[in-house]
Amino acid sequence: xEQELQVQRKREAETKQESTIPARVFLPVTDIFxxxxxxxxxxxxxxxxxxxxxxxxxxxxxxxxxxxxxxxYESLRPLYTEYNVGNFARTFQLSxxxxxxxxxxxxxxxxxxxxxxxxxxxxxxxIQVS
Amino acid sequence: xxxxxxxxxxEIFALQRALDARHESDWFGSSxxxxxxxxxxxxxxxxxxxxxxxxxxxxxxVDLQIEAKESxxxxxxxxxxxLEQSASVHRRExxxxxxxxxxxxxxxxxxxxxxxxxxxxxxTLTIPRAESQKPRNIKIG
Numbered sequence: 014x015e016q017e018l019q020v021q022r023k024r025e026a027e028t029k030q031e032s033t034i035p036a037r038v039f040l041p042v043t044d045i046f047x048x049x050x051x052x053x054x055x056x057x058x059x060x061x062x063x064x065x066x067x068x069x070x071x072x073x074x075x076x077x078x079x080x081x082x083x084x085x086y087e088s089l090r091p092l093y094t095e096y097n098v099g100n101f102a103r104t105f106q107l108s109x110x111x112x113x114x115x116x117x118x119x120x121x122x123x124x125x126x127x128x129x130x131x132x133x134x135x136x137x138x139x140i141q142v143s
Numbered sequence: 144x145x146x147x148x149x150x151x152x153x154e155i156f157a158l159q160r161a162l163d164a165r166h167e168s169d170w171f172g173s174s175x176x177x178x179x180x181x182x183x184x185x186x187x188x189x190x191x192x193x194x195x196x197x198x199x200x201x202x203x204x205v206d207l208q209i210e211a212k213e214s215x216x217x218x219x220x221x222x223x224x225x226l227e228q229s230a231s232v233h234r235r236e237x238x239x240x241x242x243x244x245x246x247x248x249x250x251x252x253x254x255x256x257x258x259x260x261x262x263x264x265x266x267t268l269t270i271p272r273a274e275s276q277k278p279r280n281i282k283i284g
Contacts, residue, residue: 018182018222018238018240021238043234044226044234045233046233048231049229053230055201062262089188092188093185095185122201123263
């Protein structure tokens with residue numbers, strides 16, 4: 014029997030700073046997995062266009078922000094709603110094993126993929142026994 | 144301006160009305176015939192047409208099927224999250240699997256004229272009313 018998809022409630026981000034934009038901010042649902050050479054982050058940000066995403070690294074903190082274009086909703090009158098719409102934001106602490114200059118990001122079908130390459134000496138290696 | 148202050152009772156009544164509207168809304172009601180409640184759907188009205196907006200992040204367009212008949216719309220498909228075999232997982236929040244949801248609208252729709260757009264993981268269905276449901280001007284003879 015195949016696993017059936019369940020609705021995931023959106024978690025709202027708890028920010029320490031006050032926001033200047035009157036919109037809700039949600040935490041994008043995230044998968045993180047590690048391979049030999051890199052860490053990959055996948056964040057779900059449905060409805061966020063490529064030019065409305067901000068990815069930056071500052072003081073070893075990786076911040077991803079996606080802003081919704083609410084303009085599309087302006088002429089619409091809600092009749093029945095099951096989910097809330099808002100901006101997305103999430104931050105991650107980077108370890109010293111990540112090569113920050115080579116972080117790459119791609120956005121497809123509302124999923125942001127970030128590849129965080131590991132620095133050379135953090136990669137696993139085999140040690141020969143002499 | 145006379146209405147520059149709001150009455151606390153008015154606020155409570157507004158809340159009560161909103162709750163009642165939600166309970167009594169015949170949108171979907173007990174008519175949701177699909178297997179699950181995924182994906183969540185928002186329905187809007189736009190110039191007499193209906194607009195259903197569905198969040199489906201990470202679903203490939205080719206894995207998505209939309210069918211419409213009379214007054215029901217069915218959205219089904221599957222969501223894959225490709226994971227490399229060699230990868231070790233640190234955090235797993237995204238769900239994957241199959242979904243199938245059918246909803247009926249309380250009016251007749253023109254199922255041939257439904258437009259579907261899938262952009263940035265969001266499916267927008269523009270659902271026009273059936274010709275027979277449109278208001279008509281009646282001339283006085």
